Amino acid sequence: MKSATLVTFVALALILGTPCLGAQPNGQGPQEITVNVPVDFMVGRIMFPAGNYIVKPLGDRTFRLQAGRGRESVKFVTESIRTPWHPSTASLVFSKEDGHYRLRELWMNAEIGEKIPGAPAPPLRTVGESRLEVPAKCTVCK
Numbered sequence: 001m002k003s004a005t006l007v008t009f010v011a012l013a014l015i016l017g018t019p020c021l022g023a024q025p026n027g028q029g030p031q032e033i034t035v036n037v038p039v040d041f042m043v044g045r046i047m048f049p050a051g052n053y054i055v056k057p058l059g060d061r062t063f064r065l066q067a068g069r070g071r072e073s074v075k076f077v078t079e080s081i082r083t084p085w086h087p088s089t090a091s092l093v094f095s096k097e098d099g100h101y102r103l104r105e106l107w108m109n110a111e112i113g114e115k116i117p118g119a120p121a122p123p124l125r126t127v128g129e130s131r132l133e134v135p136a137k138c139t140v141c142k
Helices: 002-021
Strands: 032-037 041-043 046-048 051-059 062-067 073-077 091-097 100-107 113-115 131-140
Touching: 032 091
Parallel strands: 041 100
Antiparallel strands: 032 051, 032 131, 041 046, 051 062, 062 073, 091 100, 091 131, 100 113
16 A cells, blocks of 8 residues: 555656756746858858758757758857847857858847857958858747
8 A cells, every 4th residue: 555655656746847857947948049051151160061050058058050951060168148239039140250150159039149269259340241140040949
């Protein structure tokens, strides 16, 4: 009789506790965005071809950029951005450096921005010359 009660209690605890396992503070769960990048670009020292990509958070400011088709993939760690300017939607921001576009910012939505650390970007001469903002779509939003 005691074992049946114990099994029932454990099963009930698992059923009721399961929805909380993936929960994050303030009701913000993991997001996933998709983006169609029109140019070849670099993340760190890795070159990626133009195309469709998926960006997923892995936890603690770590993200994965994965090609929509193919094997191209990279994990990267970010730093929080503190700026009064931000895009109006989810987007990736690239800067043109030494003839290549380099991923510099990741915006999972209009308020949450992350900077991809690396060598300092050269100063902007004109915004249109060195900055490319590519809008993204949220495919898994909480």
